[in-house]
Amino acid sequence: MADEILNRYRESIDNIDAALIFMLAERFKITKAVGEHKAATGLPPADPGREQIQIDRLRALAKSANLDPDFSEKFLRFVIDEVIHHHRRAGADG
Template sequence: MLTKEGSWINECQTLLQRLEIQGMSDNQLSQFRQSIDNIDAALIHMLAERFRITKAVGRYKAEVGMAPADPDREQEQIKRLRKLAEEAGLDPEFSEKFLRFVIDEVIHHHERIAEEPR
């Protein structure tokens, strides 16, 4: 049987172990979040560049009188991205939702460009 002092030391050790494990886990969570933040910065810059290009496409389409949306091209893009998503271990449904989300914004830009007075 432990003395009162021995029991107190044991409790302290258990508490320290818990704090250490918690500290390690918090450190792990912080590591994960740093990776997420780096990926998000890359995503934002990629999206910025994508919209720079699609805005140029929008100006071209408005000049030659092409429709802002192009359903055939969109179907090709969806098919290709679903395949890429599967290969990369990303849910293909999500990749399609994502492309739709981005294309909706692009078409919105194209419509605004087409409406601008020339």
């Protein structure tokens, strides 16, 4: 038997997952431009000082949103590490 309640929840989950994908795509679009700029101007791929500011900010936002700050930090770390990997490739290619 179809579980209408579960189906409704899953519709919302699917919408949220789609929004996350679109937002990540926009983020990677802009970080691609950042990587090209860094490669062109000789800036290093990673900026640990900037990362710390981002982590502190997202941890505070996560707390106020009732989201686990450790999870938010792990998520940001995962995304930033991928960006740095792209930056390194852009530098090596350029």
